[in-house]
Amino acid sequence: MKTRTILFLAASTCLIQLFMNCSALNLSNGFTPLSSTDSAAIPTTEVSAEANAPTNNSYMVPRSYVIGLLTDIFTSSNYPVNTLTSTLRSFVLNKPGSFGGNCDLNSSETGNDCGGDISNSALAPLAAASTLRAVSISAACENILSDDNAVQAVLEKIPHGDTPTSASVGQLYSLFRRGWDPDPSYVQALMQMDQNVTQEGTSNLDRWRLQILMICEDPVWQSL
Structure with a gap:
């Protein structure tokens, strides 16, 4: 019951105060990662806390940028996140229609890059903001952060104390x-x-996890 209360409180705060994309978050005692087929069921909103939040007419950074940035943020030799690559492949790399960035048929990564469909090589380099993209990012962030190592991998990159502060x-x-x-x-x-x-x-640890999740799910960092 305590965890359910925390979930409701976190979700209510996100929607009312942050106006951010907040999906069904579970904390340590019951954080259930989502599958690529589950992601369509996540309740989302694409309104960000910032005034310059992207609209459905806004172009977003391509999937190569998203994958590169999230890989950099969540990679650590001290705290390895074993599912990071597979998660980004499922929710970002294999969704070129939502993230843009046509694939390279001559690349050694063709099988993954094109998502099994050579027609993806003709896609536009950029894609606009969309609900499907927001759902996929939300699922990727939740799956990555279901691993405690992901939280620690981020924290080692910033000055911090035991608990979150404004700084x-x-x-x-x-x-x-x-x-x-x-x-x-x-x-x-x-x-x-x-x-x-x-x-x-x-x-x-879960306080930090929630802070990282809220920022990870915010579409603003993906806007051009």
């Missing part, structure tokens, strides 16, 4: 949206969410 959350944001500082109201909303889940007895 450390700003550092997290900068890992995903490089060269940008978050709006203060964005960080404030994330910190309010952290305060709410802390009152429910959420562990420090």
